Amino acid sequence: MSVQIRRAGDRFRTSSEWLESRHSFSFGPHYDPANVGFGFLVAHNDETVAPGTGFGTHPHQDLEIVTWVLRGALAHRDSEGNSGIVHPGLAQRMSAGSGIRHSEWNDGGQPVHYVQMWVRPDELDLPPSYQQSEVDLASGELVPIASGLPKHARSTAIRINQRSAGMSVARLGPGRTVDLPAAPYVHLFVAQGTVDLEGAGDLGTADAVRLTGVDGPRVTAGPDGAEVLVWEMSD
Template sequence: MEIRRAGERFRTASGWLESWHSFSFGADYDPANVGFGLLVAHNDETVAPGTGFETHPHQDLEIVTWVLRGALAHRDSEGNSGLVYPGLAQRMSAGSGIQHSEWNDGGEPVHYVQMWVRPEAFDLPPSYEQAELDLTTGELIPVVSGLAKHASSTAIHLNQPQAGMSVARLMPAQAVELPAAPYLHLFVASGTAELEGAGELGTADAVRMSDSGGRLTAGPGGAEVLVWEMY
């Protein structure tokens, strides 16, 4: 079990963008921190109003976006477009090649987490999917997954049968049991939580676990957590 605190991440910033990178990204290269399991990017980003990422290319990646505040407009070269907002998940399979833009058309900053996963195979047809989730149950909800155990319950299919992301939005003192996977990546997107064997976690703290799960209990203000389970 390895705890990675929010302030230990790589940070990049410009006039319109602030990004915190959990793994090596761009000019911030650490050969000992290029990913975890099948997860190769985990970017915590805030984009100013009226700005965003102009059209740019991707290839052979499963790209998952989860918005925490505001709304992000997506457009891509396959003709897909959509608005991603809190409670709605997005998956873009770059496959053999795709170009897309991500823009904040709103009047407030948009804060989101974008995660990149290695696909099952190269040169897949590019594709796009988004779905709205009911997170009122206080349970870990499979959001984007290729795992067989999530086949009938996940909202969005992931082109990687050995990985899946679940989300839990917890009320104060509410608890969930994390699965014991060979690779488990826990990210506290908001609030605080107590993890069995690790102690207190704050907003944007992460935990990397191997072959271990544990009980996670939300703090006094509740918590929203993103959990990647990988085999």
């Protein structure tokens, strides 16, 4: 069993006039051979983009790219003719497959804050595709957002091309609890608020935990509530 806490301030940082980004794993010019991913996750970026700016058209290949917006709105356009506005409560997935080009832009009047996660697919050279779907988090439970796990086949908002990975989100009121899934690899990210992780202690906004072989510890929200993003992955 292993529990590794990664504090927000210890993550790789990319900063410019229009972008503030913190990377959980090696990304771009930031390289650590001991930190290139976890399970099937190869990128987990916490991004804030200024109004009227964003990422111009650029390519991807053989990645399942999941975007979850926390504040503001992000405009997506890609070379397959897909477009959409991603806002809080809407899950987005782009399967890069054999190759796709896309842009991500903040057309709004306020900064957009979002988390973008890249997962290795279980098949290469798939046809590129796009999906987005509204999500209801009112239950206070872990809600499957983007998953290829067989157990989530009927419940996930959007599907990814990786049968061994799935991401769920819980929006917790003050003092509310949720049990993490029991899986070979679990990645917990505190998107907003504070929580107490059973056996590990207090976590703040943008802190992350990598759990290996741990049997479903409990997460309890702090006095102002919390939102947590949880990836569960098998071997």
